Amino acid sequence: MQTIKKSGIYVNPKKRRWEYWVVEENSSPVLVSWLSRGAPQTVYDNWESSLER
Numbered sequence: 001m002q003t004i005k006k007s008g009i010y011v012n013p014k015k016r017r018w019e020y021w022v023v024e025e026n027s028s029p030v031l032v033s034w035l036s037r038g039a040p041q042t043v044y045d046n047w048e049s050s051l052e053r
Contacts, residue, residue, distance in 0.1 A: 020033045
């Protein structure tokens with residue numbers, strides 16, 4: 001099993017969105033999911049909680 005490092009939600013100001021990246025040791029970063037920064041707070045909260053599974 002690989003160790004996951006620096007994974008999490010990041011802001012992409014150029015594309016005006018939040019992005020969830022997974023970074024594994026000795027691998028390239030993988031963009032797993034993204035959400036528009038214009039999304040309502042409830043949508044963001046649901047999106048964020050879905051990533052914690």
